[in-house]
Amino acid sequence: MTNKNNDLLELIKGLNINKSNIINYTDTKDPVVNNQEILGEDDGYVEVRDHQIFVINPSNNGKQPVLIPNSKLQIYVNGSLLKKEQVVFDDDDIRWNVKPTNDYGISISKDNLQVSLQVYPDLFIGYRLKDQKRARRIMIDIEPVEKYFDVEEIISQIAENIVKKGIRVEINTSAIMQEILDPKFKEILVAEGLPVIPSKDGYIQQYFSSVISEVLEEVSGMVDFKNRVKIPTVEAGEVIAQIFSPREGKAGHNVYGDSLEPKTPKEVIVRPKPRVKISDDGKVIALLSGRPSVTGSSVKQFDILDTYEINGDVDMKTGNIFFNGDVIVRGNIKDGMRIDCSGSLFVFGNVYHSTLTASQNVYVTGNIIGSKVNGGQFGMYYSSVYKIAQDLSVSLKRLQYAYSQLKVALSVKNTEYKIGYIVATLVETKFKEITKNVNDFYQIINKMLENKFQFPIHLQIVMNSLKKLKDYQAIHSIDSEQSLQSIQFSINELIQKMEADIQEESDISFYSSNLSQIKTNGRIIVKKEGIINSTLFAGTEINFEKRDSVIRGGKVEAVKTINAGIVGSAKGKSPILYAGETINITEINQAQITMRNEIIFIDEKITNLELKYNEKTERIESNKRLPSY
Known part of the structure; x- marks a missing residue:
C-alpha cells in the first residue's frame, strides 16, 4: 500500500464518529478548532487568561501562533479586520468587539398615531473574552456577562432617537423607565398623537316597514287565506320617521405634529310631499292615512301614497292603468294589459301576457306567464318624459353658452x-333638436291625457315652460336670459323629482314564472314553484325560497347573490346563471355559471353547491369539485 493510502487510513482512524456524536452534530459557519493539538516546546502560542489575550512568540525554530476568525466577533489585528487565519506576534495590537446588535427597536404605527418601543435582551447583556488554554492555533470566543449601565442615560438616548425620527409629541419617559427596570420584552406605547373624532353623517330612522308581510289570521274559526298579505299603513298624525342632523367631528394630530381634520359630515336631504310634514325637530309626520313611502337616493322623499284599487280582473273593461301612487289588483291581469304606477303594485292573482311597471315594489301572489315586470323603474310614459328632459337639459345648457359667446361678439361689433x-336663429341653425324634443314631449303629454294620467305639479310647470320653445314664433317671444334660465331650472327640477320617485332598492316577488322577463334594481323573491324559460335581473340578489323551486332554461342574473333550489334538468335546455359575489344551489343538474369573467359549464348532478368569487385570485371558489375548471 502506498504512503498516500496509509495517510488516508490514519486520518480515518482519527475521526470521532460514534453514535452520540452523530446525533448531537449541528452545523455551524465556523470550523471546529482543535485547541488541544500538541504544542511544541519551542512553538509560540496564544492564551486568554483573566479575559485578556496574550501572544507569545516562538523560540528557536518553533512555529508562530495563528489566530482564527470567529463569526460572532469583529477581530482587528493592527487595525485590519481578521477575515482568515493569520499569524500573530506578541507586539501586535489585537482588539475585538461583538458584532452590533439592536438593544431596542422604535416603531411608528401605519396611521402615524402611535410610537412603540420594544426593549431587547441585548440591552442587559455584555460580553467578555472567554478564558482559553494556550494553543498555537486558537479561535478566541466570548461569554455573556451582566451589563451595567446608567438608566437615565439609556432613557435619554432612547428619547433622543425617537425625536430624531421627527416625533413632535410628548414622550412617556416613565413608561420607558418602567420597561427598563422591569423588562417584559414586548412592545409598549411611549408616545401618541390625538386621534380624530370622526364626523357623523345625517341619517333617517324609519318607523314604518317597507316590507309586505304575509300573516295567516283566523276569522270565525277559519284561516283567512284571502287577506293574508298585509300592506303597511299609518294613520294621520303618526310620526313615520325621524331625521337626525349631521354631527361635526373633532380635529386631532399625528405623532409628527401634523393636523388631522375630520371629514365634513353629509346632511341627509329630505323633501316632503304634500301629504307629509317635517317638524322643526326633524320628525316626519303623516298628514293623511295611507301607505307610507320613502324613495330616492341622494334626495329622500317621504309621501303617503294614494291607492287605486281594482276589485277584480284588469282586462279590456278596466283598460290600461296609469296611476301616480299604489295600485292594488284583487284579481288577474289578463292578456295584453299594461299597468304603470309611481308607487308599489300589488296583484292578488296571476299575470297573463301583460306589462307591469312600478317605481317601487311589485308583489304578485300568483304566477307570471309571458309577461314583462319591472320594479324600481319609470313607467312607459314617464321613461319617455325622463329621457326627453335629460336631452333638453343638455341642449339648453349648450344653447345658453352659445348665446353668451354670440352676445360678446355682437358687443365688440357694437351690434x-x-x-x-x-x-331663434341659434335653434334654427345649431340646435334643431330642441324644437323636435319639445314637440315629442307634448305628444307624450297628449297620450297621457288620453289615458287620464294624473300630472304631478313639477310636470305641469315644465309643460307651461316649454311652450316658449314649441316653435320659432314662440321662441321669438323670449325677452330675457332669465326666461331661458327659468326653463332650464324647471327641467332640472323635473329630472331631480323623477329620480327621487324611484325607490333605491325595489323588490319583486311572485310564485312562479314562464316565458317572462322580470327586472328590478333590488331583490327578486321566488316564493313557490320557480321559473321556466324566463329572464330575471336583480340589482342585489335573487332568492328562491323553496329548496325544490326550479330554474329550467332562461337566464338568472344578480349583481350580488343567487340562492337557488333545483337548477337545470337532465334533458331540458341549460339555464344561464350570473352573480357577482356568491351562488348557492341546493341541486344542480346542468347550467352555465358566470361570475365576473369566469365561466363554468356544469353537466352533472351536484348537491349543496356553494360558489364564491375571489377578488384577489380572480377565480371562482367552490366547496365541491367542479368539472373542467
Missing part, C-alpha cells in the same frame, strides 16, 4: 339684436 331673434 344689437333682440334676444328672441338671437335664440
Whole structure:
C-alpha cells in the first residue's frame, strides 16, 4: 500500500464518529478548532487568561501562533479586520468587539398615531473574552456577562432617537423607565398623537316597514287565506320617521405634529310631499292615512301614497292603468294589459301576457306567464318624459353658452339684436333638436291625457315652460336670459323629482314564472314553484325560497347573490346563471355559471353547491369539485 493510502487510513482512524456524536452534530459557519493539538516546546502560542489575550512568540525554530476568525466577533489585528487565519506576534495590537446588535427597536404605527418601543435582551447583556488554554492555533470566543449601565442615560438616548425620527409629541419617559427596570420584552406605547373624532353623517330612522308581510289570521274559526298579505299603513298624525342632523367631528394630530381634520359630515336631504310634514325637530309626520313611502337616493322623499284599487280582473273593461301612487289588483291581469304606477303594485292573482311597471315594489301572489315586470323603474310614459328632459337639459345648457359667446361678439361689433331673434336663429341653425324634443314631449303629454294620467305639479310647470320653445314664433317671444334660465331650472327640477320617485332598492316577488322577463334594481323573491324559460335581473340578489323551486332554461342574473333550489334538468335546455359575489344551489343538474369573467359549464348532478368569487385570485371558489375548471 502506498504512503498516500496509509495517510488516508490514519486520518480515518482519527475521526470521532460514534453514535452520540452523530446525533448531537449541528452545523455551524465556523470550523471546529482543535485547541488541544500538541504544542511544541519551542512553538509560540496564544492564551486568554483573566479575559485578556496574550501572544507569545516562538523560540528557536518553533512555529508562530495563528489566530482564527470567529463569526460572532469583529477581530482587528493592527487595525485590519481578521477575515482568515493569520499569524500573530506578541507586539501586535489585537482588539475585538461583538458584532452590533439592536438593544431596542422604535416603531411608528401605519396611521402615524402611535410610537412603540420594544426593549431587547441585548440591552442587559455584555460580553467578555472567554478564558482559553494556550494553543498555537486558537479561535478566541466570548461569554455573556451582566451589563451595567446608567438608566437615565439609556432613557435619554432612547428619547433622543425617537425625536430624531421627527416625533413632535410628548414622550412617556416613565413608561420607558418602567420597561427598563422591569423588562417584559414586548412592545409598549411611549408616545401618541390625538386621534380624530370622526364626523357623523345625517341619517333617517324609519318607523314604518317597507316590507309586505304575509300573516295567516283566523276569522270565525277559519284561516283567512284571502287577506293574508298585509300592506303597511299609518294613520294621520303618526310620526313615520325621524331625521337626525349631521354631527361635526373633532380635529386631532399625528405623532409628527401634523393636523388631522375630520371629514365634513353629509346632511341627509329630505323633501316632503304634500301629504307629509317635517317638524322643526326633524320628525316626519303623516298628514293623511295611507301607505307610507320613502324613495330616492341622494334626495329622500317621504309621501303617503294614494291607492287605486281594482276589485277584480284588469282586462279590456278596466283598460290600461296609469296611476301616480299604489295600485292594488284583487284579481288577474289578463292578456295584453299594461299597468304603470309611481308607487308599489300589488296583484292578488296571476299575470297573463301583460306589462307591469312600478317605481317601487311589485308583489304578485300568483304566477307570471309571458309577461314583462319591472320594479324600481319609470313607467312607459314617464321613461319617455325622463329621457326627453335629460336631452333638453343638455341642449339648453349648450344653447345658453352659445348665446353668451354670440352676445360678446355682437358687443365688440357694437351690434344689437333682440334676444328672441338671437335664440331663434341659434335653434334654427345649431340646435334643431330642441324644437323636435319639445314637440315629442307634448305628444307624450297628449297620450297621457288620453289615458287620464294624473300630472304631478313639477310636470305641469315644465309643460307651461316649454311652450316658449314649441316653435320659432314662440321662441321669438323670449325677452330675457332669465326666461331661458327659468326653463332650464324647471327641467332640472323635473329630472331631480323623477329620480327621487324611484325607490333605491325595489323588490319583486311572485310564485312562479314562464316565458317572462322580470327586472328590478333590488331583490327578486321566488316564493313557490320557480321559473321556466324566463329572464330575471336583480340589482342585489335573487332568492328562491323553496329548496325544490326550479330554474329550467332562461337566464338568472344578480349583481350580488343567487340562492337557488333545483337548477337545470337532465334533458331540458341549460339555464344561464350570473352573480357577482356568491351562488348557492341546493341541486344542480346542468347550467352555465358566470361570475365576473369566469365561466363554468356544469353537466352533472351536484348537491349543496356553494360558489364564491375571489377578488384577489380572480377565480371562482367552490366547496365541491367542479368539472373542467
